[in-house]
Amino acid sequence: MRLAFEERGADYLLAIKEAHGQAAPVLLRKGDDAGTMRFDVPYQMTMILTNISRFIKEGRIAVVARRCDERAIAELVKRDLLNHDNLVVIGLACSEEQIRECRCTDPCPSSADIGHCAAPAKEDQAASSIQSMPLPDRLDYWIDQFRKCNKCFGCTLNCPVCFCDDCLLEEKTFTPEKGIPPGLAFHLIRAVHLADKCVECGECERSCPSDIPLLALRKMVNQDMKRMFNYTSGDPERRSPLLTTLEGDPMEDDGDAC
Amino acid sequence: MPVDYILTTCPYCGTGCNFFLQVADGRAVGVVPCKTDETSAGSLCIKGYNAHAFVNHSDRLTHPMIREGDQLSKATWEEALQRIASEMKRISDEHGPDAIMVLASAKCTNEENYLIQKVARAAIGTNNVDHCARLCHASTVAGLLQSFGSGAMTNTIPEFENADCILVTGSNTLEAHPLIGTRILKARDKGAKVIVVDPRDTPLSRVATISMRQESGSDVAWINGMINIIISEKLHDEEFIAARTTGFDELREIVKNYTPERVKSLTGIPEDDLVSAAKMYASADKAMIAYAMGITQHSNGTNLVRALANLAMVTGNVGRESTGVNPLRGQCNVQGACDAGALPNLYPGYQSVEDAETRSKFEHAWNRKLSEKKGMALTNAFDKALTGEVKAMLIFGENPMMSDPDIGHVERAISKLEFMAVIDIFPTETVKLADVVLPAACYAEKNGTFTATDRAVRAVRKAVDPPGDARPDWQIACDLGRLLAGDGFDFASPEQVLAEMAAVAPIYGGIDYERIEEEMVRWPCPSKDHPGTKVLHTESFKIGKGVFAPIEHTPPAEETSDEYPLILTTGRNLFQFHTGTMTRRSAKLQREAAGPYVEINTEDARRLGIIDDASVRITSRRGTITLAARVTQWIRPGTIFIPFHYAEAAANRLTNNALDPTAQIPEYKVCAARLEKA
């Protein structure tokens, strides 16, 4: 609280606190009673922040952010979807348990204001075991996984870098209406669509009621991005290599549309 | 604060997921899942994610209305309440209090249902109070009461994840109870066997270990068949049967005749599948049964529920974690509405109105003489309106003009009434016929509690103000109670109402707001220091020993004929909810399943020359509707399916009001129909 309001001059603080025995998102103003703050439950803060910023016209918002939030914010700022001047980032270092859960290779925020940086994970067991399957089995595996999808759209709604107002993938072209599961196109187009944005926060996999290993899928695509373009999303400086012309010159557009 | 997050309970299905309503500038603008909630664990289904969408809809009722001729005109609360009270008094004086029928609602809170039944019993003086549980799980309440002594889900939602085998029947779980369905998927991923028995292929049956499609209305046959195989293979739990049950010998005699061959001829289920399923279920250490309307909505629904209870008891799958017989309740608070006594034969907490001692307890608590006669079921009330026995109805948040079987009949019955008052949030098909209409607050605009299908009592918290002059149903019920009875309705908050309910209903005895604010408590919870109960019947059954019921297969009330060769069954889809009042006003949900349709098997369609999306006419002995065909291989040949959400082609114009003799639940799942090109 003190850090946000006094040292860093924020007008609001977005954090997680204890309410009704649950971990609850909360927006606080200076002088509010924060109660018990919680740092153990990974809410997708960037997504909540983007929703809030539509309603807060003035003032700076401090947000308790993990490393993946920092990177997600960078992706949004690059596309002019968030204004960095209105933000105060309070870095939260992820616990070992959290790192294990996300198989996270980049867990340490630029300034660890809360908690201590723990060692990154080496590789994603889930992704490597899928990759070690023979190709036909791999397809069967994914088909069986995607059969479990019940179109809650939690994976898109809670995604920090899914920023289109109306998701075209939710339209009937890709997810035939009136039934579940949606076709493969929904998951595969989405995987490719996120290729230059996904920061591996793991929220899609956590939100998925059906335990579809969505983070493993994202990690596999991100590995390809790294291999093919030497690009990692969440880099505040570099523009996505997918937003260049075939000659490699940057395109005019910011890539802020679907 | 410009933006708030209010923890509350989902207003759709009985799973009871909690989530945060995001409120900005006094409006509900979004939903954020609650990561630490035991039930939803940070996930929701598409309905939950869109639960804010209808709250601000411009169709919301915002002021009371009184009928003048053909028109409903704006009135003050004072006028409208007075009008209801004076009509109720007049009709009660002229024809007796039993000429009035009160409908409570599974969309209202526990506190509201408690008050509504109290208005009926203590202010009007009749036990004629019922609600839509009659249409969904009346047979569960009756059947499980007889078999086990308690009509509720025996186990809890999180337990599905740890079962070794789950038998799902008559439940399209992934669409109707999505977050219970996904628990079943989690169990499957951990290696549990999933058996689905349903006339339609469902999203769950497609990933199940064994999927069997039975002919609608033949369920006793396959259940008895499984029990027969289990006994002949000696897979039954002799110890459990001897120690905890009665009536096994009679059961064994009856099921002997249900050989796999005979079951195949009655149900169409292949012998091998039945044998594998029986062995799979019986050899699992922890096996759960989950079922819903596909079992209950039959004219032998009570017997079907008892047959499932037989199956669980034969294998000793009751009274332990991840076992049991688990009815999945459809509405957010249908469990609570039953708990709170919105039933014609039971006071709050499932206490009989015909029992003199219980009655005197309630007479003492409410300081009033109470009727000795048990009341009328919702499904009988419309018949009685036609014959003139029922003269008035007071309807809280129900839409019988869509939800009840044979709507044509309902419409004729309503037109015979002298007076009908409806309290609702939207101008439903029923509101349009009312004499007085009162605008109610929706779940986001009031405090209270809902009880989920697994008996978890969960807080509903006010996030925004109701639109216009709308008021919460609990205040409306208090106002009416005061006008009709004088005292006994001076409650300042839902908290006080729950305190009174806890005092008279022992299963809620230890539940109060202080606890609900901080923890999830499941009834029975008899005292403040009681932790609540996850698994029922652990040591003994509520009635001592579990009772086996020898049940024979009987054909459904209506069979197919040359004129009506198809079996019509009805149900829900994922995106719409019940009569569509709320979901059809939520853009994303409406986009997914905008209009009415009928599912028909590919072969039947080819034979009748019908292509996908063609307009077809469906006729039953009661009515005709026209809608689009959806040709699919996912439904059994000879059976058609219509979701009942759509007023423009209401499935319940066709359905049969044939009733289960014990529970008075209608047979929504089977009626004979004919399909033609329109």
Ligand code: SF4
């Ligand atoms: S979160 Fe899972 S179930 Fe929901 S839409 Fe995404 S993949 Fe499907």
Ligand code: SF4
């Ligand atoms: S599963 Fe049921 S309670 Fe949970 S979000 Fe969906 S409709 Fe609401």
